[in-house]
Amino acid sequence: xxxxxxxxxxxxxxxxxxxxxVAGSLPQALRRRFVGCHVVMPLYSGIPSELxxxxxxxxxxxxxxxxxxxxxxxxxxxxxxVTYYLLDNEYYFKRDTIYGHYDDGERFAFFSRAILEIIPHxxxxxxxxxxxxxxxxxxxxxxxxxxxxxxxxxxIKTVFTIHNIQYQGRYGFDILEDVFGIAPQNGYLLEYRGxxxxxxxxxxxxxxxxxxxxxxxxxxxxxxxSYGLDPILRDRSxxxxxxxxxxxxxxxxxxxxxxxxxxxSDAKPEGKAVNKTELQKFFGLTIDEDAPLxxxxxxxxxxxxxxxxxxxxxxxxxxxxxxxxxxGSGDSEYEEFFRYIAxxxxxxxxxxxxxxxxxxxxxxxxxxxxxxxxKSEPCGLSQMVALRYGTIPIVRETxxxxxxxxxxxxxxxxxFVFKNYNAHDMLHAIRRAILGYQSKEGWHILxxxxxxxxxxxxxxxxxxINMYKSID
Ligand code: GLC
Numbered sequence: 001x002x003x004x005x006x007x008x009x010x011x012x013x014x015x016x017x018x019x020x021x022v023a024g025s026l027p028q029a030l031r032r033r034f035v036g037c038h039v040v041m042p043l044y045s046g047i048p049s050e051l052x053x054x055x056x057x058x059x060x061x062x063x064x065x066x067x068x069x070x071x072x073x074x075x076x077x078x079x080x081x082v083t084y085y086l087l088d089n090e091y092y093f094k095r096d097t098i099y100g101h102y103d104d105g106e107r108f109a110f111f112s113r114a115i116l117e118i119i120p121h122x123x124x125x126x127x128x129x130x131x132x133x134x135x136x137x138x139x140x141x142x143x144x145x146x147x148x149x150x151x152x153x154x155x156i157k158t159v160f161t162i163h164n165i166q167y168q169g170r171y172g173f174d175i176l177e178d179v180f181g182i183a184p185q186n187g188y189l190l191e192y193r194g195x196x197x198x199x200x201x202x203x204x205x206x207x208x209x210x211x212x213x214x215x216x217x218x219x220x221x222x223x224x225x226s227y228g229l230d231p232i233l234r235d236r237s238x239x240x241x242x243x244x245x246x247x248x249x250x251x252x253x254x255x256x257x258x259x260x261x262x263x264x265s266d267a268k269p270e271g272k273a274v275n276k277t278e279l280q281k282f283f284g285l286t287i288d289e290d291a292p293l294x295x296x297x298x299x300x301x302x303x304x305x306x307x308x309x310x311x312x313x314x315x316x317x318x319x320x321x322x323x324x325x326x327x328g329s330g331d332s333e334y335e336e337f338f339r340y341i342a343x344x345x346x347x348x349x350x351x352x353x354x355x356x357x358x359x360x361x362x363x364x365x366x367x368x369x370x371x372x373x374x375k376s377e378p379c380g381l382s383q384m385v386a387l388r389y390g391t392i393p394i395v396r397e398t399x400x401x402x403x404x405x406x407x408x409x410x411x412x413x414x415x416f417v418f419k420n421y422n423a424h425d426m427l428h429a430i431r432r433a434i435l436g437y438q439s440k441e442g443w444h445i446l447x448x449x450x451x452x453x454x455x456x457x458x459x460x461x462x463x464x465i466n467m468y469k470s471i472d
Pocket of ligand 1: 164
């Protein structure tokens, strides 16, 4: 079986969020299970030069973007045994940021079309094209409406995975032909509630659709979570799967991670305490091995549950000896809030604004607990990384958090969980964690249970293969 995995970002080349982690690790896991999986992504100007140096130019072609044809250079790279195709067009991809431009619709229409156009030129015909999120949502639509009957393209199946239903790719209907190159008679595929909705088009046209956890698959069939798409998903529930993401357990390994102060493992967990002391120093906090240190690594946006933290953080600080280490960037209201708190409580709260993978790893290793009170969370990878580093997650019971963290109150679980999106319910869960932390022996059991959790791709990669087989 041959799968072309299409994503707008993939590690190690370019990352802005969890999609890049998945696109950087699932293909390797599939390959280890003898599925030929190649990845296709844009060649952004921000890709580090040392990675560019190892790319091989294959050829260049032109790609139709509605009535124009645009240059597309095809480069090839190998990483972790996986072949990557990086598609070059400086007009579209030589930008400071990868998203957030006025013409994102056109940029990713180009990419989605190019994914199909390169097939005769790479000497490798996929059985399945696996698309991800709105940026590649047009590929299944183009396949169905343009390519399915072209010689050389027969019998390709398409898969579409939703990593976050909030971002659907919605545009005015008037640009259907001029930007997206969709003939008016096919407009119904993309039309939703008066707009063009790229994600809706992919849900219609892909042979199967999936999302990144079983719980989120259930949730987004409900209007509270679906950002309007629940009727479409309910109608297509016969071809809709929920498969929990895994993480790259080789890359995230406290035993070998060079970014942390001292390596440790389940067999030799003592090193974790060194990381805690160093993390306290790093953030200028009081060095105190008994103070429960809570880590937060997050995009600072509303759906991550930051309003809950904002509501009760001072109450927590004033009624406990907890400390906080925060890393993230995003909306200025949250960035300002955390800066303000760090100024007010310099020896209790440390904050770095930014997306700094090295510092993230230091927090995963040095913190005792990891707070992730998301309002919604399709899968969430940070709680899995935290567990991998023996750091106990405190999470809201939603989406992938619900599927990967269970409450230790019953003596079995690996974290602390609360149900309602309510600040004091979260505070109560944090207090339960702090109470648990005070019993050294019980806490050690919890840490070693966390270190033993298997969040590798092993189970989920097989589920993807079964899903592929169902349409192959
Ligand atoms: C998105 C989701 C996140 C998920 C990731 C990878 O970033 O918001 O929950 O873990 O995609 O699927």
